[in-house]
Amino acid sequence: MALTFQVTFDAADPRALGDFWCRVLGYVREEPPGGFVTWEEALTAWGLPEERWNDKNAVRDPDGAGPRIFIQKVPEPKAAKNRMHLDVNVSDGLSGAERIAQVRAEAERVVALGASVVGEMTELGEFWIVLRDPEGNEFCLQ
Numbered sequence: 001m002a003l004t005f006q007v008t009f010d011a012a013d014p015r016a017l018g019d020f021w022c023r024v025l026g027y028v029r030e031e032p033p034g035g036f037v038t039w040e041e042a043l044t045a046w047g048l049p050e051e052r053w054n055d056k057n058a059v060r061d062p063d064g065a066g067p068r069i070f071i072q073k074v075p076e077p078k079a080a081k082n083r084m085h086l087d088v089n090v091s092d093g094l095s096g097a098e099r100i101a102q103v104r105a106e107a108e109r110v111v112a113l114g115a116s117v118v119g120e121m122t123e124l125g126e127f128w129i130v131l132r133d134p135e136g137n138e139f140c141l142q
Contacts, residue, residue, distance in 0.1 A: 004067075005067055006058075006067050006070050007067050007068075007069050007070070007086065008069075008071070008072065009069065009070070009071045009135070009137060010071075010072060010073075011071050011074065011135050012073065012074070013054065014054055014071040014073050015057050016134065017071050017133065017134065018057035018058070018059045018071050020113055020114055020134055021059055021069055021071075021133070022059050023113050024110055024113060024115075025061070025066065026061075026062070027059040027060055027061055027062070028059065028060060028062050029057070029059055030057075030058040030059060030060055030068070039053070040053065054073065055072070055073045056072050056073065058070045058071070078135060078136040078137065081138065082137055085139050086139040086140070087128070087139070087140045087142055088139060088140065088141050088142070090102060090103055090142070091103050091142065099127065100127050103127060103128065103129055103141050104129070106141050107141050110131060111131070114133070115132060115133055117129060117130075117131055118130040118132060118138065121140075127142070128140045128142040129141045
């Protein structure tokens with residue numbers, strides 16, 4: 001039996017963070033449950049007050065290959081370095097200068113979406129760029 005998993009983020013703004021990761025990964029927001037056209041319609045029908053509509057968000061790979069990302073609202077800000085992070089492979093099949101150029105180009109795109117660069121890293125022949133998403137969560141482009 002194959003196990004499945006999701007990646008969960010704590011966030012101040014689950015909708016905005018989900019939108020960011022959709023644009024980075026090519027993901028889509030999870031569809032509302034059956035019988036509802038929009039999430040707002042579902043949340044209203046369930047009696048959830050509008051101020052709580054941004055408490056949770058989920059995004060997914062439209063092809064079903066990548067894990068679901070669940071984002072939950074928390075009251076406290078991020079306080080320390082992640083103990084776990086995402087490595088996003090943007091240079092599969094490339095090597096040398098071509099690989100480095102691809103990673104740098106993707107970093108520029110992701111920064112335009114709201115990420116910030118921590119630094120470029122080279123170790124044991126590998127190259128990657130460490131970034132932070134809009135809520136400060138570290139991730140790497142390789």
